[in-house]
Amino acid sequence: MPSSHTATPDPKASVTDLAVPAADQVATIKRPRARSKNATAEPEPAAIATGDESAATRHVCVSLASLLDKLQAYLPEADLQRIREAYRFADAAHLGQYRASGEPYISHPVAVAELCADWKLDTQAIMAALLHDTAEDKGITQAELIEHFGSTVADLVDGLTKLDKLQFSNREENQSESFRKMLLAMARDIRVILVKLADRLHNMRTLGAMAASKRVRISRETMDIYAPIAHRLGLNLVYRELQDLGFANSHPNRYAVLSRAVLAARGNRHGLVEKILAAAQAALNEAQVPSQLFGREKTLYSIYRKMRSKHLSFAHIQDIFGFRVLVPDVLDCYRALGVLHSLYKPMPGKFEDYIAIPKANGYQSLHTTLIGPNGNPVEFQIRTEAMHRIAESGVAAHWLYKTPEDKPTPQQAQTNAWLQSLLDIQTENRDWADFLETVKVDLAPDAVYVFTPKSRILALPRGATPVDFAYAIHTNLGDQTVAAKVNNALVPLRTELRSGDVVEIITAPASRPNPSWLSFVRTGRARSKIRHALRTTQQAESVELGRRLLQSALRHEHLDLLTLDDAVWDKLLRWTGFKSRDDLYADIGLGKRVADILAKRVVALVSPQDALSAPLLDTIERLESRATHDAQTSLQLDGSEGISVRYATCCRPIPGDAIIGYLGKGEGLIVHQQDCDIARRLFQKDPDRWIDLSWAEECTRPFETGLSVIVQNTKGVLARVAAAISEHDSDIAHVTMDEDTQQATTELRFVVQVRDRKHLADVLRALRRLQFVVRASRAKNRTAGLGSGNS
Structure with missing residues (x-):
């Protein structure tokens, strides 16, 4: 039943407040909806009844006046009317829902919209801000939003909606998947993340009503994800406030102590600040x-972080105050810098030119630290008015979506590139925990600025390596990297880059990413590209290995893979549940299916009369048939199989050894010596997964094996043994020795690379001829799991 509501005007209200139509003050209730599970169940207060109300309820007023004041400055009346309609819809949807503080829930979307209006977001973004919780909390469907407000607004709301309806194993997975969804929407329309940041900022400002445990969890999420995103987009005001609010709620006692200390210091140093301002x-x-000067105080969190990182007490933090200089143009920035440097002495190494080399988020300023009148360091930031707008509002200062036909600004291009890199990461990395951790690393605010040989500047996270640099340039460059030069000197690929380095990448067309790179790369892009390349390579190699394994098993059944017709293949694929032959081959190559069993099934399909007898062939029959298996039907290895074939480190087989292979589930083929003790024990437990192997006549690479060399404990013995190994064309991959150096003899343990058993014998003979060598032999089996191996 329709009802009217009367609001009592605030005597302090402005003319604008009183001029807002009643529809803006109180929504017309289209339909009641059940409270969400998060709503506070409170009875509706009694209404101020009017004459035509039979059963009245009161709806607390939430004024649109402040929001409309901001919007009227840049939006036409027609757009304001659409925003009023969105407000009415949201207010009706949230009827009866309250925040933890006791306020009507609609106050939150209105506050979020006001923050968006401060950034001068357009009509659709403001509407999405008002409607952003209707789908999540009140069950409003996408179709309803499209019907009332159009597909663009509905898409923005959908991008802001969490995935609460899906079931995840834990909260972290939920967080990652929600962020992944928001990321996709953000790449399509940057307004999604801007509204989300406004939403998070207002939630952080009103976090005090939450339970302590919830405050800590939300604060950590904010500081891990949302504050770095704000920084990456150049929204520095939001970034600093989110950090301070997160610090206040996650460490309330530390925040309170530090706040009191800063307040006391503010009084003590007030005269000094005024003196520096006047002199400058x-x-x-x-x-x-021409200039404007402002004194500014560093945020509590930045002070706290400096105390933690440098292990200082507050009394030793001198630069809690800084100064900002605004000038008309870029040339004036450098003129102002010269004036300040003539006024106070600059501190060596404390000057940064972010005008010539902007930060990755588009930030530009000159930073210099000077020795103040009392000997304390004083920081100045010098920038133009335009730089200041970008520094405070970042990407919100010039819209990516507003004028798509215009040439993008450098910041727009950088933001687009960053969004695309995040999309690449989420596309290639489906593990939720690793994805979230990768994104956190990629959002790290610290950066180094390095140069290509053609003087192009790249911003990379602190700790980045030449491999990160290569992938930042292009995926193919990263995949084919073999070496790197930094400042014209060859360096290891794990070398950490520093600002100002000139980096050159050396490539080889046949090179592929090395799994060891994952242990030192820093950027999410590099990590995801390496993993993607390794998975792709493993898939291709697993397909080839699986094809060879099935061919070998079919030959034992007197069949040939090439003679199987499409009808047999169709039946085999239906039986296994695969869509293609390559998928089946890959499963065989990864050890998820046993080729012998599939070969028996093919026999049954080729000879229908044998269909009943084929499944009855048991393990013993297959093992007996293997005993008569000759070299022509066994799988041959030549070392070119790649990462789908690994050589067990417990026995380290080399060409010339009798070998056998284990098809570990999802691990590919693991090669052991036939007399390996570990292989024998595992064969007894799971004989079905073992296959005969043989070596090809010519192998393509050397193989690793172990040496045990017992020597007299004399000076320089290790170098002389290593020289003897190298002289016989064998490379040393690893070496260890006994820690006790007081004994007369000591054991040196090497992992060396040899071509075959004959090459190994040559190396051992050379070692035995050394007069200080007591014994030299091939290392015996050591404790190692079956899964351990090296490709």
Whole structure:
């Protein structure tokens, strides 16, 4: 039943407040909806009844006046009317829902919309801000939003909606998947993340009503994900406030103590700040540099972080105050810098030119730290008005979506590239925990600025390596990297880059990513590209290995893979549940299916009369048939199989050894010596997964094996043994020795690379001829799991 509501005007309200139509003050209730599970179940307060109300309820007023004041400055009346309609819809949807503080829930979407209005977001973004919780909390469907407000607004709301309806194993997975969904929407439309940041900022401002445990969890999520995103987009005001609010709620006692200390210091240093401001302004005026000067206080979190990172007490933090200088143009920035450097002495190594080399988020300023009048360091930031707008509002200062026909600004291009890199990461990395951790690393605010040989500047996270640099340039460059030069000197690929380095990548067309790179790369892009390449390579190699294994098993059944017709293949694929032959081959190559069993099934399909007898062939029959298996039907290895074939480190087989292979589930083929003790024990437990192997006549690479060399404990013995190994064309991959050096003899343990058993024998003979060598032999089996191996 329709009802009317009367609101009592605030005597302090402005003319604008009182001029807002009643529809803006109180929504017309289209339909009641059940409270969400998060809503506070409170009875509706009694209404101020009017004459036509038979059963009245009161709806607490949430004014649109402040929001409309901001919007009227840049939106036409027609757009304001659409925003009023979105407000009415949201207010009706949230009827009866309250925040933990006791306020009507609609106050939150209105506050989020006001923050978006401060950034001068367009009509659709403001509507999405008002409607952003209707789908999540109140069950409003996408179709309803499209019907009332159009597909663009509905898509923005959908991008902001969490995945609460899906079931995840834990909260972290939920967080990752929600962020993944928001990321996809953000790449399509940057307004999604801007509204989300406004939403998170208002939630952080009103976090006090939550339970302590919830405050800590939300604060950590904010500082791990949302504050770095704000920084990456250049929204520095939001970034600093989110950090301070997160610090206040996650460490309330530390925040309170530090706040009191800063307050006391503010009083003690007030005179000093005024003195520096007056002196700097006078010097700039005398040099005829038009400028505005502001004193600013560092955020509590930045002070706390400096205390933690440098292990300092608050008393030893000198630069809690800084100064900002705004000038008309870029040339004036450098003129102002010269004036300040003539006024106070600059501290060596404390000057950064972010005008010539902007930060990755588009930030530009000159930073310099000077020795103040009392000997304390004083930081100045010098920038133009335009730089200041970008520094405070970042990507919100010039819209990516507003004028798509225009040429993008450098910041727009950088933001687009960053969004695309995040999309690449989420496309190639389906593990939720690893994805979230990768994104956190990629959002790290610290950066180094390095140069290509053609003087192009790249911003990379602190700790980045030449491999990160290569993948930042292009995926193919990263995949084919074999070496790197930094400042014209060859360096290891794990070398950490520093600002100002000139990096050159050396490539080889046949090179492929090395799994060991994952242990030192820093950027999410590099990590995801390496993993993607390794998975792709493993898939291709697993397909080839699986094909060879099935061919070998079919030959034992007197069949040939090439003679199987399409009808047999169709039946085999239906029986296994695969869509293609390559999928089946890959499963065989990864050890998820046994080729012998599939070969028996093919026999049954080729000879229908044998269909009943084929499944009855048991393990003993297959093992007996293997005993008569000759070299022509066994799988041959030549070392070119790649990562789908690994050589067990417990026995380290080399060409010339009798070998056998284990098809570990999902691990590919693991090669052991036939007399390996570990292989024998595992064969007794799971004989079906073992296949005969043989070596090809010519192998393509050397193989690793172990040496045990017992020597007299004399000076220089290790170097002389290593020299003897190298002289016989064998490379040393690893070496260890006994820690007790007081004994007369010591054991040196090497992992060396040899071509075959004959090559190994040559190396051992050379070692035995050394007079200080007591014994030299091939290392025996050591404790190692079956899964351990090296490709």
